[in-house]
Amino acid sequence: MKRIVAHNKKVEIIEDQMPTLDGKPSYVLIKTMYSAISPGTELSLLAASENKQFHLGYSAMGEVVECGSDITDVKKGDLVACYGAPYVHHDEYLLVPKTLYAKVPDSVDPKEAALCGLGAIAIHALRIANLQFGETAVIVGLGVLGQLIAKIANAAAYNVIAYDLSKSRVDMLKEEKITSFSSVEDMEEAIHLETNGQGADAVLLCTGGKRSPLTHECLKWIRTKGKAVIVGDIEPDFPRDLMFAKEAELRISRAGGPGRYDKVYEKEAIDYPYEYVRWTEGRNVYEYIRLLKEKRVDVRPFIKDIVDFEEAPLEFEKLFEKESATLTKLIRYQ
Template sequence: MTTTSRAVITEPRQVEMRSVPLPALGPHDILVRARKSLLSSGTDRVCYRADFAPGTHWAQWIKYPFTPGYSMVGEVIATGAAVRSLAVGDRVATRAGYQTYAVAEESRSYRIPDEVSDEDAVWFALSAIAQHAVRRAEPVLGDHAAVIGLGPLGQLVARYAAVAGAATVWCVGGDETRLAAARRAGATTVPAAAARDRILEATGGVDVAYDVTGSPSVLAAASEYTATGGTIVLVGDTPFPAQQAIGGEVLRRSQTVVGVHDSHIQRAERTPVVRWPFRRNVGLFFDLVAQRRLDLAGLVTHRFPQGDVAGAFHRLDDDLTGTIGILVDWTG
């Protein structure tokens, strides 16, 4: 195998599959045949639409032609001479683009337990970000939490907040498909327009609010129903940061604002200093899914065959009502 078919965003709102050479298989590499890939309605949507302000880190990162993607599940079909932890036939999760085959490092590929399906395993990368967000909030057993933004990442944050011991998880806004998915996970849902009054009446203000929208206007709104001394975690990475306002309540209520980004999750192995490297996050995710303590049922709302990768991206350009997870199935 010397080439792969890979999705490339050639210009804003244009994607095509291109045949590109695969890197040579190094001694610590594996060759993976793709089975499933998960699109992000946050990052991939911004990349596909070029929906970001000039001068931002988005503008520095995204240069067309651009190769998107970071969530692949596949099967190992070859290994380098020095690979020891993985074998041909293993199912793995790895951070590759939307492509039929990928060469991946053994150290950055994660064997999937038999108890975890492909459709669940493909959430591994977003799951690591969600875990990182909840840990950064330093939750306390019995906290009240709010999650604003119920796309793929917000759904995971809501579930991890519950796993971490939140007494209540309020999920704010979204269409009925997203709200129903949050309710299935035990959350209390509330329309955005009613969130302030409903949450303050029930809790007096949440201890932690997670802004998973990427919208610059949400931070100030979330501060209004976050308690004095509470924490607001910015998980959604707005492509228009100059428009993001803190609002008056953050200062008046002595609230803490915490930023979270995928790039801050350590890729190194666990050390006395690095307690939660990426691999350990993925391992916990697989364990919770296998133990049925993390329910992902219903989060994939759209499936596309490998022959319609462009259709999957075009879905990102539509109104996202009724959309949570968008899956590409490379086996069909």
């Protein structure tokens, strides 16, 4: 089979061995239909690939072609959404444990389902923010992840205020009547007015760039005992005096939820007890699919740019060289 890798700061298509279900009763073999490029994560890997080879991708969907003996919730021919490296990459075939996929209903567009990894990450970020009904969430950084968080928060009836330097990204949310700004001053005024001067309950930082002045600024936007949630690739450089004055909480949102990077949950496909860990990364994937099924969120603006598998290296190059400002691209498999 073919797979996409980063090697020496170039993206290549290589031939690799076809995965098999041998000795893996709790896995399914999937023929990939679509996978989603996550520019932030994957371009970072590309930049770090000097004298190294990294497999790219972590969010996809496809058709089940074979099931392990312990699989009971899907069958051959079903469509599933799946998330999480090293099981999900930009590969023609994927071998995925039962804890990392969700069945895709007939009513859900397969292209939308391919964003399931990003959807799970967005959902987990909001869970980490631990907001209650009616509270105010400020979303800073409107790449595809920030956009998804804003849309899902809006669907949950939180009071959403969003910000990005890019007016075009801001306008994408304005089309859904989500309060959003490309000016910090305008955003600050909205926070003041909509919270009666108290401040937002949480700020979710979805930007990149490691060290960012936003880690200082966001503490001015939250209420006393409010929360700053790091979602993007930012160093947690928060001044003690501002945190002390607000008794602010700093929270880190890691990937798609509990289970990520746990070999027992992922590799061995042993789920956490439902009554003790309500929302795992796999259950967050299911929740994203439910939101699509019930038309709670509209992700169609993110799936307009579709490239064939063989053309993907060129598209990565455009993203890496900043010749493309797209939020994400879908890779289509034959």
